[in-house]
Amino acid sequence: MFTDIFLPELMGTAILILLGCGVVANVVLPKTGGNAGGTLMINFGWGLAVYSGVYVAYKSGAHLNPAVTFGILAAGDSGLSFAEVVTYLVAQVLGAMLGATLAWAAYKKHFDDPDADEGSKLGVFSTMPTIRSHAWNVVTEVIGTFVLVFVILSFGRTPTQVGPLAVALLVVAIGASLGGPTGYAINPARDLGPRIMHALLPIPRKGSSGWDYAWVPVVAPLVGGTLGGLAARAVGFV
Template structure:
């Protein structure tokens, strides 16, 4: 369980450092990447996954509670080579993913600290940490997250079982594809830890002009991906 904790924290922290970092680079003022656009963000997140999977390869590189729940609901007996599916290991994965996400978000804030200090738009600040809808409709936003996460998890389960077995590049390209195709309505959290961990850090960090952390929306990018992942795991049983 200690191995799970260490590697999943490290991998998820790497994912979030690079993921939050690319959004900050595009959105915050006076950065080299300011105005780089949605495709830069999509590719940045994909490459963040690529790096995170390599860092956490020994544990199957879940980096995402949705992947963990997808494996659980698929009926698999192992999370990764030699790591059995049980309560203790599940808790270790989930806790490590959330802690890693918080650490990664903190590090990204530290890198862009002076830019955060000068940013006046509270929406831009929150948008670097967590997702939010372009059109707020909780039910349809929830559907978007369910479908997008289903795509991610079903591909992982059918072609690899865990992200490391599918391959870091393959998983990265799936994330890019989801961002480019399905990410427009909500910003495609597809990962409860990816949204919740940085949102907690947004609430805690001393950022001028940061405004609300939008907790009213926060349940969507947590429960939508979990539902999508469980559905993917159940569907995968018909194919595996």
């Protein structure tokens, strides 16, 4: 289980978060080469981060996301034991923490820059809504994650069956179309792991880690992923 699930998921999720948080840092932190590159640069960066992570985690099926794991369970006949599900979830969160730490190390001097504001620093690690309304923020994240899991399961049971490029383009599409209100976490580990590291890392003038909002990008994607799995089963995708 360690080499078949834990290690591939850990490393795949770490690559996903390193490149995903890295592209956000490149766009939002001052004095970087990609500063002010815009949201489409972030969307494509996250898509390519998923593309890379799926390849790294091919041996585990490359869930890289608790919402995908929950969606596969909800679709039925997953063949996963309770211990295997826990292994996926732990590896995903720890991998996200590792990836966020590496992204911070790559941009450390930019995080230390006095011109970097609190919001930009937190935005590298975690999502926050543009208009705060927890109920509607949940709706946005549920819809985005439903699309992610439902479409993945329309092609195959795991991202590796769908193909890394197809999953990457799907993530770009979700970001471009549905990412505006909440920053499209669509992955509890993607938000929780880096948010923990934002709280723990020695980042000067970093401000709050936004824990009052943190439940939204954890709970809503799990709901959306589960609904996506149930819908995929209902229409006969799996």
